[in-house]
Amino acid sequence: MRIQYAKPETLILAVADKLKEVEHIQPPVWASFVKTGVHKERPPTQPDWWYIRTAAILRKVALMGPVGTNKLRVHFGGRKNRGHKPDAFRRGSGSVIRNALQQLEAAGLVKQVEVHGHKGRVVTPQGESLLDGCVIEVNKQ
Numbered sequence: 001m002r003i004q005y006a007k008p009e010t011l012i013l014a015v016a017d018k019l020k021e022v023e024h025i026q027p028p029v030w031a032s033f034v035k036t037g038v039h040k041e042r043p044p045t046q047p048d049w050w051y052i053r054t055a056a057i058l059r060k061v062a063l064m065g066p067v068g069t070n071k072l073r074v075h076f077g078g079r080k081n082r083g084h085k086p087d088a089f090r091r092g093s094g095s096v097i098r099n100a101l102q103q104l105e106a107a108g109l110v111k112q113v114e115v116h117g118h119k120g121r122v123v124t125p126q127g128e129s130l131l132d133g134c135v136i137e138v139n140k141q
Contacts, residue, residue, distance in 0.1 A: 066120025
């Protein structure tokens with residue numbers, strides 16, 4: 001895998017553009033109203049945020065796999081402003097991550113495995129080739 005050889009920001013945007021062409025990956029009906037975690041005050045303002053988040057999840061599964069929803073919730077979490085009280089860490093939305101993983105699984109880009117009694121998702125060869133192609137494309141620019 002060549003993921004380490006590309007800047008994450010540009011790689012995620014390139015993968016998001018490729019994921020827009022995949023028929024299994026579509027934003028759910030509720031995607032325009034939902035926040036990405038309790039630490040956020042407002043929903044995302046980008047119209048294609050679902051594809052960007054799905055691309056970021058695919059990248060994280062490739063780097064950390066086998067990984068489950070809970071570890072990804074920790075990664076996509078953040079600091080919640082609690083007014084006068086000190087800020088506290090809150091995990092990201094599990095529903096957003098779970099639906100994105102299910103869509104990636106339906107598209108054949110990730111699969112669920114069990115390693116030493118621990119279940120998680122890993123990238124399939126098809127997902128790996130998608131990521132590698134995007135890395136090559138990003139590095140040409």
